Amino acid sequence: MHVLTLTGSDAPSLAAGLGGFRLILHVLAATIWVGGQFTVLGLLPTVRTFGVDAPKKVARAFGRLLWPAYALLVVTGFWNIAALTVKDASSAWKTVLMIKITVVVITGVAVFLHQRSTSKRGLAIWGTIGAVASVAALCLGVFLAG
Numbered sequence: 180m181h182v183l184t185l186t187g188s189d190a191p192s193l194a195a196g197l198g199g200f201r202l203i204l205h206v207l208a209a210t211i212w213v214g215g216q217f218t219v220l221g222l223l224p225t226v227r228t229f230g231v232d233a234p235k236k237v238a239r240a241f242g243r244l245l246w247p248a249y250a251l252l253v254v255t256g257f258w259n260i261a262a263l264t265v266k267d268a269s270s271a272w273k274t275v276l277m278i279k280i281t282v283v284v285i286t287g288v289a290v291f292l293h294q295r296s297t298s299k300r301g302l303a304i305w306g307t308i309g310a311v312a313s314v315a316a317l318c319l320g321v322f323l324a325g
């Protein structure tokens with residue numbers, strides 16, 4: 180995060196105004212997309228005791244939160260890029276950004292296919308790919324933020 184340093188190059192400093200707001204939105208959306216998947220996974224054994232169609236109902240309700248969060252991640256992600264002087268970034272930083280965008284596409288497609296899976300196998304495979312790629316996107320984001 181490119182911020183106004185107060186004293187000395189490594190001194191921690193406050194995020195500046197709009198930049199801080201931009202990252203707050205990005206991280207908030209990430210907490211819903213990434214954290215939400217693991218929360219629902221953890222609640223599933225209990226949800227199953229509420230009836231055979233309870234998991235489907237909870238998944239559908241979660242989907243109504245999930246996709247707006249994904250959309251916010253993509254919008255604030257490109258806002259992040261627009262706000263940073265990417266042309267001056269190292270080739271390593273640019274490579275990590277490209278890998279991250281690829282991973283974000285993979286997590287979106289995998290979660291979409293998971294939601295439409297009709298087999299236990301499809302649910303498990305696409306659900307796992309979606310969750311692992313989500314965590315990877317989070318990790319790559321933290322490295323990008325510097």
Ligand code: HEM
Pocket residue numbers: 180181202205206209212213252253255256257259260263276279280283286313316317318319320321322323324325
């Ligand atoms: C599943 C989707 C995504 C997740 C979970 C995610 C997560 C994160 C996290 C946790 C950070 C670090 C914030 C910090 O440490 O302050 C971050 C930063 C960043 N993300 Fe994402 N992100 C996602 C999608 C995207 C997309 C689609 C883009 C670009 C199109 C993007 C571009 C960036 C950039 C450029 C930064 C660095 C921001 C800065 O230093 O100001 N992210 N992301």
